[in-house]
Amino acid sequence: ETGVTQSPTHLIKTRGQQVTLRCSSQSGHNTVSWYQQALGQGPQFIFQYYREEENGRGNFPPRFSGLQFPNYSSELNVNALELDDSALYLCASSTAGSGTEAFFGQGTRLTVV
């Protein structure tokens, strides 16, 4: 067991709504990354948080935003949901530093209808 937990596991939302996904990082990890995995695709990097600050962002619009809390857990918020936002959202926690391993949660399956 990796120790990274995500909630909820499944979610159905309507186009235009907002959604919040949650991630509890593994004990001792101070870095959380979020990825979007569309059906049949590899995961795509959304952004990373290190010690509560955004520390890198992929090619995603501003309606994708995040937070990291003092206990290093994290939220991913998506506003104005679009049908193409339907995907598996993966959270990965790690420590900063060379070659450190990231541990992935099981993901949240978001369906936008």
Place this chain on the structure above:
Amino acid sequence: AQSVTQLDSQVPVFEEAPVELRCNYSSSVSVYLFWYVQYPNQGLQLLLKYLSGSTLVKGINGFEAEFNKSQTSFHLRKPSVHISDTAEYFCAVSRDYGGSQGNLIFGKGTKLSVKP
């Protein structure tokens, strides 16, 4: 810019046969390469990683990969597969200098299907 290409979207193979899953990368900076496995309805699990040193890297579950700088490849191999190896496999390169795995570029994945 860095990118990863997995040359086969699906690989069917019989149980106890050898398998090779191909991965090519492009990067203008130092390369840190990884293979992950994803079982149905689960997250990603690290199989192995190349950061530096020996070009032959051994991972979990009997998998190994060879880093080939001249061919910009990082192919994954297993000499004898089991039914339980049926899963999707992702090759990835780290965006970060130093090779931390929090910021990865993934390939599109290869679905390995092991038949009895």
